[in-house]
Every structure is written in structure tokens, then in C-alpha cells.
Amino acid sequence: MHSIIIWVLAATLMTGDVEAAEVVKLKQGAYAISEAGVTSLALLSEDGVLITDPANPERAKVLQAEIARLTSRPVTRIVLSHEHLDHVGGTEVFPGAEVICHISCKALFDLDVTGAAPKKVHAVFDDRHSFQFGGRKVTLIHVGPADGFASTIIHLPEDGIVYSADLYADRYIIPGVWMDNDNYLGVLKALKLMQDLKPQIAVNAHSTSTSVQALQENVTFVEDLFQLVSAQINRTMTTKAPGAVMDNIPRWSQELKLDQYKDWSNYATEFPAHVRRMALSIYHGG
Numbered sequence: 168m169h170s171i172i173i174w175v176l177a178a179t180l181m182t183g184d185v186e187a188a189e190v191v192k193l194k195q196g197a198y199a200i201s202e203a204g205v206t207s208l209a210l211l212s213e214d215g216v217l218i219t220d221p222a223n224p225e226r227a228k229v230l231q232a233e234i235a236r237l238t239s240r241p242v243t244r245i246v247l248s249h250e251h252l253d254h255v256g257g258t259e260v261f262p263g264a265e266v267i268c269h270i271s272c273k274a275l276f277d278l279d280v281t282g283a284a285p286k287k288v289h290a291v292f293d294d295r296h297s298f299q300f301g302g303r304k305v306t307l308i309h310v311g312p313a314d315g316f317a318s319t320i321i322h323l324p325e326d327g328i329v330y331s332a333d334l335y336a337d338r339y340i341i342p343g344v345w346m347d348n349d350n351y352l353g354v355l356k357a358l359k360l361m362q363d364l365k366p367q368i369a370v371n372a373h374s375t376s377t378s379v380q381a382l383q384e385n386v387t388f389v390e391d392l393f394q395l396v397s398a399q400i401n402r403t404m405t406t407k408a409p410g411a412v413m414d415n416i417p418r419w420s421q422e423l424k425l426d427q428y429k430d431w432s433n434y435a436t437e438f439p440a441h442v443r444r445m446a447l448s449i450y451h452g453g
């Protein structure tokens with residue numbers, strides 16, 4: 168069990184609002200900072216700070232204030248977990264920082280009409296990209312399509328830490344409204360890849376938990392969901408015209424169950440959307 172130091176700070180924004188941030192020390196020079204429903208990784212070095220997913224300008228200012236309590240160094244590098252706009256905003260709060268995102272981010276950023284997307288992406292990568300930061304190895308592993316196209320695992324191999332966004336939740340069935348851009352086969356691939364890295368700490372962008380238990384439970388959940396839905400699809404494809412699969416998805420969404428997960432939040436209301444999403448991922452490809 169890694170040592171955890173948690174403190175909750177009241178950070179005053181320029182507006183006068185007071186927001187609480189939770190700062191967890193994961194390893195020497197490595198922190199998880201949670202605020203406004205998003206958790207960022209912060210890695211300290213002699214030269215500057217690397218962060219993930221500032222999310223939006225307001226949260227980025229809180230993040231900046233929390234980092235100033237840890238070090239006088241500026242944020243010099245921002246790694247984005249994927250292209251979705253609720254993760255990538257606020258980079259302008261750190262004007263000297265290099266913004267890094269998977270190469271497929273740029274296509275979506277070019278379509279942004281909200282102003283949330285970074286004005287500039289300084290570095291892109293394709294499959295994997297490793298670099299040293301503050302004496303520790305950082306590897307960016309592209310796993311998409313999963314949640315969007317750019318889904319990236321941030322792996323600190325020497326620390327046994329993985330960071331990911333929007334690929335799983337902690338005993339919580341993610342509302343279907345957030346699932347429309349998911350390829351569930353890609354999500355399963357990403358979860359298994361993370362599990363194979365054998366992390367001791369799994370930082371999840373929408374959770375304050377850093378336990379690997381949630382990751383492991385979700386590998387099992389998504390595998391069970393895949394077995395459940397693929398069995399129905401295979402049976403239908405061998406006995407009926409292939410078009411029958413699409414016709415059956417609404418009924419399967421209501422009838423298929425995995426009641427061993429009924430204690431997870433939202434199971435009753437949101438599980439049908441996960442059946443639908445898995446069926447479409449298997450049969451339609453997205």
C-alpha cells in the first residue's frame with residue numbers, strides 16, 4: 168500500500184467562489200489532484216510540472232493554485248488523456264506549457280465551436296511515446312478507439328501508476344448519455360492493457376479513488392457484458408437474416424441482465440444503455 172497524504176484546501180478563485188480540492192501524494196513528486204469532478208496527475212521536476220487534463224479554465228486556476236503549494240516551478244507540460252472537450256479545456260491558463268495529445272485529437276479540435284479546445288497542440292504522437300520527466304519515465308499509450316478516438320493511457324512504469332479517463336467508474340454504471348462515443352471493444356482492450364501493466368495505483372480522471380480494484384472489477388464487468396451480448400448476436404446471425412441483429416437491440420437492452428452487478432449505482436436505469444452500446448460496438452463497429 169502506497170503512502171497517502173491527503174489534504175483538502177480551500178482555494179479561492181478570482182471570482183471569490185471557494186472550491187475544495189483534494190491532493191493525494193502517490194509517490195515522491197507524483198500527485199493526484201481532484202477538483203470539480205476531475206482528477207489530474209501532477210508530476211514535479213526541477214524544471215517544471217507535468218499535468219494531465221486541466222478540464223476547463225476555472226478548474227485549471229484551482230489546479231494552478233494547488234500546484235503552487237507544492238512547488239514554485241511552473242506547469243511546463245500538459246498531457247491530454249483524449250480529445251473530449253470536458254478534459255482538454257483550460258490549457259491557456261498555463262501559457263508556457265507544451266500541450267501533448269494523440270494525433271487524432273487535432274481533427275476534433277478543428278471542429279470545436281465552444282472555444283474549449285486548445286488553441287495550439289505542440290506535440291502529437293501515434294502509437295506510443297516515452298520520455299523522461301523529473302527523473303521518471305512517462306509512457307503515453309494510445310488505445311483508441313475507446314472513449315472517442317484518442318484514448319491514451321499515461322503509464323509511469325517505475326512508479327506502478329496508470330492514469331486514464333472515461334474508461335471505467337467505481338461500482339457505478341456510467342449514464343448512457345456519456346456512452347454514445349464509446350467503442351466498447353476498444354474500452355475492453357484498454358482496460359485489459361492497463362491490467363496487464365500490473366499497476367499498484369490506478370488514477371481515474373472522474374474518481375478520487377486510486378485503487379486498482381475498480382479497474383479489475385471493470386475488466387470483469389465488460390468481459391461479462393461482451394459474453395452476454397455476443398452470444399445473442401451470434402445466435403441471431405446463424406438463425407436469421409443479419410439485419411435481425413439491429414432489430415433486436417432495443418429488446419435485448421430491456422431483457423438482458425447481469426444481476427451480479429445490481430448493487431452498482433445506476434444499474435436499474437443505465438444498464439440497458441450498456442447492452443445497446445456493446446451490441447452496436449460488436450455488430451456495427453461503433
Ligand SMILES: [Zn+2]
Nearest residue numbers: 249251314333
Ligand atoms: Zn471522454
